[in-house]
Amino acid sequence: MTSTWNQDRAAKHIDKKMGDVDDVVIKDYARDMSLESIPTNAAYRVDAVHLYAEILNVEDMLNTHEVEGTDCHKRTLRFFDQHYRAVKRILDDVDAKRVDFHNQRLHALFAKPYNSETDAEKKRLQRAVASAQLIIDVLAQTADENEKIPAAKVRVGIDTGTTLAVNNGRSGYREPLFLGDAANHAAKMASNGTAKGIYLTNAARAVLGLAEQKEPIKVALSGAEIDTCITAADLEITADAIVKAWREDMDNNPIGGFAFTRQTPPLRDMDIPDLTPANTKRQEAVSVFADIDGFTKYVASHLDDNTEDVVRTLHVIRAELERVLTTEFGGRRVRFIGDCLHGLICEGTSQTTDPELTISEATRLAGGLRSSFDLALQKLQGAGYETGDLGLAIGLDYGPISVTRLGRKGDRVRCAFGRSVIGSEAEQCDCDGDETALGQAAYAAANDAVRKLFGSSRKVSNLDYLEATEALADSGDKSAKAARSEAYVNAAPAIISAESRVVQPYTVLPEQE
Incomplete structure (x- = not known):
């Protein structure tokens, strides 16, 4: 089934995660804790x-x-x-x-x-x-x-x-x-x-x-x-x-030989805790870095005052970003690096990666991440929580990525690495809180619709799910057209303003198991 982002599903999950942190406890760290x-x-x-x-x-x-x-x-x-x-x-x-x-x-x-x-x-x-x-x-x-x-x-x-x-x-x-x-x-x-x-x-x-x-x-x-x-x-x-x-x-305890196999998409099925050097996954994929822009300043201004809202905001946003990556788009979270999510997405078969489809889906994933981020802030603020002036900076890049766990048995650390990992992090770091950037390798391997969307700067502002899907579909992207068609089949029609391209929310029926 085509990957889609849906506001109703996002809203229900955000509400659930807000319930997790209704009551927040702040303690001073001491020995033996x-x-x-x-x-x-x-x-x-x-x-x-x-x-x-x-x-x-x-x-x-x-x-x-x-x-x-x-x-x-x-x-x-x-x-x-x-x-x-x-x-x-x-x-x-x-x-x-x-x-x-x-x-x-x-x-x-x-x-x-x-x-x-x-x-x-x-x-x-x-x-x-x-x-x-x-x-x-x-x-x-x-x-x-x-x-x-x-x-x-x-x-x-x-x-x-x-x-x-x-x-x-x-x-x-x-x-x-x-x-x-x-x-x-x-x-x-x-x-x-x-x-x-x-x-x-x-x-x-x-x-x-x-x-x-x-x-x-x-x-x-x-x-x-x-x-x-x-x-x-x-x-x-x-x-x-x-x-x-x-x-x-x-x-x-020798390192052992590194042996590579592919993970059949979707990558969310990859069992990272089971990986070892001799069981390392390697394939062409898109690396995604999504960083909460302005979060350090937000924490500093609330560390001694209203600390509870910091915990609430971080928990709700990170949980929702991970849900969009894994549940909606079949990607795999590698780790949270501070307030930044690092994930991977790949489309194809057990033998090959489809680069154009992978980059197209990663682009719509980026839009879904931003839409959920905006919705989470809206709901947190609606509940009376202080969220500061936060944004989301997203970097994408494409290339061979190896995923494994390193170290001795019983004390291994996960690792996902490749030029695209370095590239996507660099692209994210170069973004403001409303921007999404595409690495040079991803831009070169993308279809015409994706390249048109990002332009020669390989960067676009305020790219939410609807804008990404509509822009790609209008330029002939097959995956985006299928997602748009599926949304319209399962939902009340969206009302699109021709002048402003502002789309009124529509409801997509929950996907079947």
């Missing part, structure tokens, strides 16, 4: 240091071949696997928490010592800086000449402060998500630069007694400043000891 089992209607205020480590030379591995074939994907996945295992061992030894390992980007949390201890924040920062240098030193020794895997070039960003921890994900993949300036600023310090080193925000520098910098994102800690933190932290582990234990781990 689990960050993995935060209830849906709860959030913890957490005073901690946030560390982001970005591996800068990942794209070099993907671009070693003109064609994005299996060899460069295998090499890149081995690269991720080796470095994930090494970094995980470091975090365990320094008593830090891995929040997420999103391909080339690590997010770790230093919550100990707790605030009850004297100079706790300073000690956390010193420990984070010492651990950051340990990560840099260890990853510099994890190259594998036989597999043509280089040493990682690492850039670290660090900030400190209070953030809001909420549940991130669904059953089978639950982890904490941290909302607030400290997490966001640390991420930007790591990802918004190309030079190696350890970079601290001015807030973190002030705690350590370091001079404020006009542009801290351009000023790495000096060797002497790092050594001072290393001495104060007095970590009980060294880079040589970590590397030795890591090599023994690699010998006792």
Whole structure:
């Protein structure tokens, strides 16, 4: 059956999710509280240091071949696997928490010592800086000449402060998500630069007694400043000891050969928790990044006042975005990255991907995401909740994508990677909160209707479901025409203003099981 978005279905789901968070509980995080089992209607205020480590030379591995074939994907996945295992061992030894390992980007949390201890924040920062240098030193020794895997070039960003921890994900993949300036600023310090080193925000520098910098994102800690933190932290582990234990781990628990098979569409049937290196899915697909624009500012302005509405807004929007991706369009959520959804969509058979159909459906999916986002805000505001000035920035790109889980058995992390993943995230980052952008590879592989819709800029504003479907159908897109026909067969006719192209809501009957 043709994929469609329907306002009635969206409204019912949004109402249900709003019911989940009628009563929200906010607690201060303390020792022995689990960050993995935060209830849906709860959030913890957490005073901690946030560390982001970005591996800068990942794209070099993907671009070693003109064609994005299996060899460069295998090499890149081995690269991720080796470095994930090494970094995980470091975090365990320094008593830090891995929040997420999103391909080339690590997010770790230093919550100990707790605030009850004297100079706790300073000690956390010193420990984070010492651990950051340990990560840099260890990853510099994890190259594998036989597999043509280089040493990682690492850039670290660090900030400190209070953030809001909420549940991130669904059953089978639950982890904490941290909302607030400290997490966001640390991420930007790591990802918004190309030079190696350890970079601290001015807030973190002030705690350590370091001079404020006009542009801290351009000023790495000096060797002497790092050594001072290393001495104060007095970590009980060294880079040589970590590397030795890591090599023994690699010998006792080898990575294993990466073997690729295809997932028969729809991708929502892909069982990611069952994937391993030897059972990796790989095929041409569209990578989708949908980011809630303005959310960090919204959280910062409500962290101490009306925090409950932050929890409500995030829960309702994310749940509805995932429903549109998976239920309506047969896509697969890879993960939530903060307030951003990363998903995949593919149309075709068990043997081949239909590129034009996949990109066409991804375009209408993007429209459905925006329509549901707008409806969710409308309903939240109608219920009296404060939602701030939020938007949705969407990036799409097309190409071969490998999906697997890396690490040791019992401690694996999901990974979906390819040039299109990097491309779609870059497109999303370049969008304002009302824009949808199409990557160059997707634009080149799309049909004429999609290219006409996005234009030479490959970007369009306010693309909701109706506009996407109508525009594509009017240009001869077969999938969009089928979706429009199905909507009209199962619904009262839409009333379209010829001058404004404003469409009055219509009701589509629920799809049969």
